[in-house]
Amino acid sequence: MTATATPNAASRTDIAQNSRVVIIGAGISGLATAYYLHQQRPDLQLSLLESADRPGGILQTIHRNGFLIERGPDMFITRDPEALQLCEDIGFADQLIPTNTENRGAYLIHRGKLRKMPTGWTMMTPTSLWAIVTTPLLSVPGKLRVLWELFAKKKRTSTDESLAEFTKRRLGQEAFDHIIQPLIGGIYTADPEKLSMNATLKSFAEMEREGGGLIREGRKQLKQRQGDSSSSGARYGMFVTPADGMQTLAEAVASQLPARCMEYGVTVNTVTPTDDGVQISVQGEKDARTYDKVVMATSSQITARLLSSSLPELSQSISSIPLAGASVVSMGYPRSAIDHPLDAFGIVSPIKEGRPLIAISISSQKFARRAPDEHVLFRVFVGGALQPELMDWTDDQLIESTRQQLAELLGVSGEPLFTEISRWENTMPQYHVGHVELVDNIEEQVAGIPCLELAGNAYRGVGIPLCIRSGKTAAEKIISG
Numbered sequence: 002m003t004a005t006a007t008p009n010a011a012s013r014t015d016i017a018q019n020s021r022v023v024i025i026g027a028g029i030s031g032l033a034t035a036y037y038l039h040q041q042r043p044d045l046q047l048s049l050l051e052s053a054d055r056p057g058g059i060l061q062t063i064h065r066n067g068f069l070i071e072r073g074p075d076m077f078i079t080r081d082p083e084a085l086q087l088c089e090d091i092g093f094a095d096q097l098i099p100t101n102t103e104n105r106g107a108y109l110i111h112r113g114k115l116r117k118m119p120t121g122w123t124m125m126t127p128t129s130l131w132a133i134v135t136t137p138l139l140s141v142p143g144k145l146r147v148l149w150e151l152f153a154k155k156k157r158t159s160t161d162e163s164l165a166e167f168t169k170r171r172l173g174q175e176a177f178d179h180i181i182q183p184l185i186g187g188i189y190t191a192d193p194e195k196l197s198m199n200a201t202l203k204s205f206a207e208m209e210r211e212g213g214g215l216i217r218e219g220r221k222q223l224k225q226r227q228g229d230s231s232s233s234g235a236r237y238g239m240f241v242t243p244a245d246g247m248q249t250l251a252e253a254v255a256s257q258l259p260a261r262c263m264e265y266g267v268t269v270n271t272v273t274p275t276d277d278g279v280q281i282s283v284q285g286e287k288d289a290r291t292y293d294k295v296v297m298a299t300s301s302q303i304t305a306r307l308l309s310s311s312l313p314e315l316s317q318s319i320s321s322i323p324l325a326g327a328s329v330v331s332m333g334y335p336r337s338a339i340d341h342p343l344d345a346f347g348i349v350s351p352i353k354e355g356r357p358l359i360a361i362s363i364s365s366q367k368f369a370r371r372a373p374d375e376h377v378l379f380r381v382f383v384g385g386a387l388q389p390e391l392m393d394w395t396d397d398q399l400i401e402s403t404r405q406q407l408a409e410l411l412g413v414s415g416e417p418l419f420t421e422i423s424r425w426e427n428t429m430p431q432y433h434v435g436h437v438e439l440v441d442n443i444e445e446q447v448a449g450i451p452c453l454e455l456a457g458n459a460y461r462g463v464g465i466p467l468c469i470r471s472g473k474t475a476a477e478k479i480i481s482g
């Protein structure tokens with residue numbers, strides 16, 4: 002078998018019975034790929050290679066002092082249906098719990114003080130004119146500028162632009178600085194001057210292009226949906242989580258796969274497509290393994306590295322997707338140590354406030370069973386694309402800063418019952434302006450390599466449902482040859 006860089010695309014055919022398919026990476030993307038491959042073609046010989054000793058990748062739940070702590074994601078959206086669908090497919094849907102109905106909403110920090118998000122302001126759509134007029138977050142000219150959106154000239158082309166350009170054009174500089182940057186930038190841990198509208202927030206760009214603008218379309222949508230209108234910031238009714246933590250979702254998917262398919266503690270070093278399959282070199286193994294097809298469900302950084310010698314051009318394209326990192330500091334406290342009503346799910350911090358803070362999530366307000374009775378669990382996000390230097394902070398610096406922020410903002414006093422620090426270096430792919438075209442190009446290159454498919458959070462969505470969609474799509478492509 003000779004290794005070649007670009008086997009002929011014309012050799013694509015439907016996958017043969019009993020073919021050997023290897024999936025690299027047992028994060029949620031790789032697990033979904035394996036699950037849907039197995040569902041549709043139980044005859045295939047699947048191998049899921051994972052360097053860690055557990056499934057889930059970024060999905061990691063730990064337990065401390067009776068608290069349930071998510072190191073990574075703590076919920077998923079049901080609007081993109083793939084995650085809920087997967088839960089239904091594997092009989093896990095009854096394990097899901099919704100966000101609490103009390104205290105929905107978020108605080109923004111404004112000139113050092115906590116201010117509630119204006120009622121009815123969901124993501125980028127201000128829907129309540131009264132809330133715009135009365136919010137302390139904007140000056141009078143800032144409010145008028147937001148209301149001007151009703152009359153602002155529309156951009157009719159679909160050329161990409163950044164979140165910052167779009168927001169300043171539609172809602173003005175103040176709304177960008179004080180509301181949109183912390184709200185959306187926090188979700189993507191991104192630099193809004195670079196974040197692509199087409200790749201991340203296309204529906205809002207379409208509200209302008211094809212609808213009546215953000216305020217009008219937002220109001221229309223508000224009328225159409227019932228029940229969640231009192232919340233602001235995010236539509237919390239659309240989010241769910243497994244009662245016993247995100248890790249249990251990964252374990253539930255893994256349990257549906259044939260036992261021999263899961264190989265933990267296996268680190269892949271290189272992936273080399275050949276004329277009739279693929280060679281995989283594994284750390285500590287002398288001979289390369291051979292398979293008929295491979296799905297690479299590793300992060301973009303690792304996928305690029307594994308392909309760097311066999312497919313340098315593709316590797317280069319994948320590695321040009323920028324990455325950012327963040328640290329999550331989780332702290333548990335008795336309720337009595339907190340001098341605040343905690344009447345929200347969290348706090349987001351505008352970069353203009355100059356705090357070493359992206360956001361504070363009050364996990365025990367969001368979901369049941371995250372903390373024992375009369376206790377509170379905070380998850381504090383630090384770093385992101387706008388403060389990358391904070392990734393170099395030591396644990397002591399992170400702890401001291403977090404305690405100071407919690408004390409200043411929420412009147413938290415005394416020692417935390419425990420602290421858990423999760424460092425996610427280079428983990429968050431940044432979808433910059435032009436990302437859609439970059440991924441189109443990557444997919445074109447992959448289409449020329451019959452044995453290879455990609456899945457994961459670097460390409461068409463970072464959220465869990467979209468990672469699952471990427472795995473499902475990769476499975477379909479593998480099956481259809």
Ligand SMILES: Cc1cc2nc3c(=O)[nH]c(=O)nc-3n(C[C@H](O)[C@H](O)[C@H](O)COP(=O)(O)OP(=O)(O)OC[C@H]3O[C@@H](n4cnc5c(N)ncnc54)[C@H](O)[C@@H]3O)c2cc1C
Pocket residue numbers: 025026027028029030031050051052053056057058059060072073074075076077078267268269270298299300303327329425428429456457458463464465466468
């Ligand atoms: C702090 C944080 C909070 C988040 N919050 C949310 C949220 O609330 N909701 C939401 O929807 N999304 C959230 N996300 C995003 C979401 O969690 C991720 O996009 C998603 O989990 C990525 O899954 P994945 O399978 O693509 O990648 P990963 O989870 O990174 O999986 C890749 C796997 O590949 C393995 N691997 C790596 N190298 C090798 C190798 N050489 N050989 C074999 N195996 C290898 C890794 O060990 C890992 O298990 C969050 C992300 C972070 C970091």
